Amino acid sequence: MKYALAVHGAPYSSNAAEHALSFIEALQACGHDIERVFFFHEGVYQGLNGQVTPQSLHDNALQARWAAVAAQGIELAVCIASGIKRGVVDSAEQERYDLPAATLHTDFTLVGLGQLIAAIDNADRYVEFPA
Amino acid sequence: MKNYLFIISRAPYASSHAFEQLEAAMVAAVFDASVTVLLRDEGVWALQPRQEGSATQQNTFAKALAALPAYEVEQLYVCRASLNKHSVSADPSLGFEPMSLAAQQRLIDSSDVVIGGQS
Numbered sequence: 001m002k003y004a005l006a007v008h009g010a011p012y013s014s015n016a017a018e019h020a021l022s023f024i025e026a027l028q029a030c031g032h033d034i035e036r037v038f039f040f041h042e043g044v045y046q047g048l049n050g051q052v053t054p055q056s057l058h059d060n061a062l063q064a065r066w067a068a069v070a071a072q073g074i075e076l077a078v079c080i081a082s083g084i085k086r087g088v089v090d091s092a093e094q095e096r097y098d099l100p101a102a103t104l105h106t107d108f109t110l111v112g113l114g115q116l117i118a119a120i121d122n123a124d125r126y127v128e129f130p131a
Numbered sequence: 132m133k134n135y136l137f138i139i140s141r142a143p144y145a146s147s148h149a150f151e152q153l154e155a156a157m158v159a160a161v162f163d164a165s166v167t168v169l170l171r172d173e174g175v176w177a178l179q180p181r182q183e184g185s186a187t188q189q190n191t192f193a194k195a196l197a198a199l200p201a202y203e204v205e206q207l208y209v210c211r212a213s214l215n216k217h218s219v220s221a222d223p224s225l226g227f228e229p230m231s232l233a234a235q236q237r238l239i240d241s242s243d244v245v246i247g248g249q250s
Contacts, residue, residue: 040151040155041148081151114158116158120135121132121162126244128247130249
């Protein structure tokens with residue numbers, strides 16, 4: 001079965017990412033496919049570059065776990081509307097708004113909300129992980 | 132296209148959550164999806180008459196709701212029990228029809244996709 005997922009919580013303040021990542025691992029163990037992971041609301045902070053995981057949480061370095069998901073060719077899509085107002089921008093948006101830095105991690109892409117709807121429409125199931 | 136139910140259950144001015152949910156509903160409608168919006172829990176405050184978002188430097192949420200029919204989002208419902216719980220008298224001009232819990236159960240069951248169901 002094909003799944004579209006959405007993550008609504010920020011890293012280390014909500015457990016949305018932990019739940020989503022474990023769910024992704026379980027889906028893959030069962031042979032399911034993932035259409036796209038969409039980051040919405042405060043979930044856009046999952047794509048913020050330069051996160052330093054506290055040593056006590058070393059086994060749960062979220063950015064490394066997301067990198068492993070991206071390495072499998074699964075798209076990590078950050079909502080552009082939710083992202084840019086929170087300072088999560090790629091180099092194109094950095095240039096457009098004349099900002100000091102691009103802050104989006106290279107494993108993630110900045111996309112429109114339409115990509116959430118398109119992913120859901122192409123998938124058999126939609127599961128969201130609230131903050 | 133699938134039919135989408137967007138549930139808004141957070142208060143309109145406490146966070147950006149409700150507003151961003153509404154944006155997603157409008158985008159789904161632009162994609163020609165059949166879109167239904169259900170307000171429940173603290174989301175019913177969105178129907179409070181005489182809102183003035185500018186008082187807290189925000190957009191007036193009711194104005195965004197009033198734009199939904201322009202996006203052909205015309206199936207608009209509000210949880211009757213939540214209205215009663217928060218003593219909100221819904222602004223009738225916004226066109227949200229009060230709905231019982233049993234009817235909400237049927238609505239969720241008949242929707243292909245529920246967005247915001249858990250938050």
